Amino acid sequence: PPIRPVVIATWQHGQAANARAWEILSAGGSALDAAEAGVMVTEADPEVHTVGRGSFPDRDGTITLDACIMNAEGNCGSVAALQDILHPVSVARMVMEKTPHVMLVGQGAKDFALAQGMEETDLMTDFSRDEWAKWKQGNPDYRPRINIENHDTIGLLTLDSNGDLAGACTTSGAAFKYHGRVGDSPIIGAGLYVDNEIGGATATGWGEAVIRACGCFLVVEFMRQGHSPTEACRLAVERVISKNPDWKDIQVGFIALNKRGETGGYCIQSGFDYAVQSPALANEMFAPDFKIE
Numbered sequence: 001p002p003i004r005p006v007v008i009a010t011w012q013h014g015q016a017a018n019a020r021a022w023e024i025l026s027a028g029g030s031a032l033d034a035a036e037a038g039v040m041v042t043e044a045d046p047e048v049h050t051v052g053r054g055s056f057p058d059r060d061g062t063i064t065l066d067a068c069i070m071n072a073e074g075n076c077g078s079v080a081a082l083q084d085i086l087h088p089v090s091v092a093r094m095v096m097e098k099t100p101h102v103m104l105v106g107q108g109a110k111d112f113a114l115a116q117g118m119e120e121t122d123l124m125t126d127f128s129r130d131e132w133a134k135w136k137q138g139n140p141d142y143r144p145r146i147n148i149e150n151h152d153t154i155g156l157l158t159l160d161s162n163g164d165l166a167g168a169c170t171t172s173g174a175a176f177k178y179h180g181r182v183g184d185s186p187i188i189g190a191g192l193y194v195d196n197e198i199g200g201a202t203a204t205g206w207g208e209a210v211i212r213a214c215g216c217f218l219v220v221e222f223m224r225q226g227h228s229p230t231e232a233c234r235l236a237v238e239r240v241i242s243k244n245p246d247w248k249d250i251q252v253g254f255i256a257l258n259k260r261g262e263t264g265g266y267c268i269q270s271g272f273d274y275a276v277q278s279p280a281l282a283n284e285m286f287a288p289d290f291k292i293e
């Protein structure tokens with residue numbers, strides 16, 4: 001019999017997001033509501049430095065946020081390069097539910113959020129300002145470092161007690177990125193993909209590499225072919241590797257959840273972990289297999 005409900009999320013802070021999502025799922029709530037509410041915890045946490053408030057800024061000293069969400073009907077919404085709004089995932093959900101569009105970016109996304117009643121919020125903390133000042137001094141040349149300052153995107157997938165799937169992904173992207181840079185996280189099929197017949201996947205790591213491989217769509221397609229979540233993630237990492245000659249210098253990790261409630265993950269380098277809560281798993285951390293140490 002299928003395992004339900006289930007929530008899986010990237011990184012250690014995935015546990016706090018899972019715990020919130022689980023409250024909703026275990027009370028019979030929808031996969032979509034649980035996915036949104038789960039990642040909102042991370043967005044609001046100033047101690048998580050690559051999601052929402054308190055993040056590393058871009059190289060111009062501005063925090064710009066990317067997020068997306070998908071529901072069981074295959075609908076999706078997304079925002080990119082959004083400034084001054086605490087909950088990008090909720091703006092993404094409103095794009096999905098209240099507009100005929102999938103994606104809004106930059107000032108347009110912010111104008112939309114404000115028109116929907118969201119408040120302008122200063123997302124910069126002392127941490128954000130200090131890190132930016134340090135970075136400016138030490139890095140006249142732009143060179144992002146993976147797995148050091150850049151490894152906290154939250155991607156979260158849910159399966160509710162009705163058997164419906166959803167997912168959400170939200171990030172401030174690569175630390176000290178070019179202003180206006182958009183990563184994989186708000187790109188449907190790259191940083192997140194959900195197909196209610198098969199399963200869902202979400203990604204973390206160097207977004208450019210994930211985009212080149214259409215990473216999360218690929219994970220779901222491998223599951224459609226009959227592969228387990230872990231094997232699907234491994235095959236997608238192999239594809240990322242084959243499309244990115246610099247793969248030894250970057251991290252990419254995928255996690256996946258299928259319609260039966262099975263979960264898994266795989267990454268290029270050790271150091272990535274994820275959290276799973278289900279009737280059988282008490283919000284446990286897993287370190288997936290990886291390609292290189």
Ligand code: SD4
Pocket residue numbers: 050150151152153171172173174182183184185203204205206207208
């Ligand atoms: C990005 N994928 O913007 C994001 C960053 C990330 O874990 O996932 N870090 O490229």
